[in-house]
Amino acid sequence: VPGYANTIPYTLGGTAFVSFLVLVLTGIVLTQFYHPSTTGANASVHAIAADPVLSLVRNIHFWLAQAMFVAVLLHLFRVFATGAYKRPRELQWVVGVLLFAASIALLFTGAVIKWDEEGYEALQHNEQIANALAGPGGWFASSYFDAVHIVVRLYSLHVSLLPMAMGGLLLLHFFLIRHHKIAPPVGAEAAKAPGTTVPFTVHLRKIFLYGGAVVGIVLVLALFFPAPLGPAPIDGVEATKPPWPFLWLYGVENYFGLGYVFPATMAFFIGLLAVPLIDRSKSHEPKDRRFIIALGFAVSVLLLALTLSAALSPVTSHF
């Protein structure tokens, strides 16, 4: 592994991976105590939260999910800033976008299945997806199969389909890193003479050191700040805002209406997938890639502005 890839910006993907492993372990513990049903879900999470050991496991699961999402976001920024999506790593970028989508879907389903007011209101967006996709989108509707409530299907997504998809995509992601090696350095590092390489085991130790530090911070957060949980939902009430990764979409709802949430999400992911097509120059240097860097900056500012305006706005009824 090249020396420059042993720094924090180049170990963010590894940090996200370590977080994912611990999330799987804590998630497996939680499945033993969670009851996937409309009548039992919220009560079972309250029972978990009332137990000193289980509540710690739940709090770690919650805070680590936030930490993993931050690590994935920062990893995406690093890859974007260093132009690491360029030939021959376009497929690597596409797999990354799918990993990002799977991470968001895990956050979404995780929020819904605790089945409190926040989760219930998030679920209403599933119905919007069902309407927008029509035929094949019927799977997202509560009315898909009367005998099994949608909370059970979302639970199976959260604990089985999505983690398995994540595992498969990660295998492909790691295979491609091995195949193409790490992209060349940029900036001051590129100007230096090629440095020495370090054995992979040294790199791995670094990843587990940083990943372990994140888990340590999460443990402290978990001890002092319980994961949010409200009472069972009341139908027809809109009293919450979504978790922070989805706040920008709440901003979209505020300004344009509920019907724009799904198209905005699609536009975001199609835009991400198109990055290697938009920036086709050979150079990895940010100074040679002013257009894509400016575009990325503008989109980030827009998403941040929507997030902040949603955070500051009063709770509004969108349904």
Ligand code: HEM
């Ligand atoms: C669960 C999510 C993810 C995990 C665990 C993960 C893991 C990794 C790891 C361990 C590396 C090696 C270098 C590094 O860590 O910086 C890497 C490289 C890479 N990742 Fe990810 N990744 C994830 C998501 C993403 C996303 C969201 C993107 C972009 C949309 C992406 C695109 C790439 C690319 C293009 C490389 C090659 C970078 C280079 O050669 O410099 N990954 N990933």
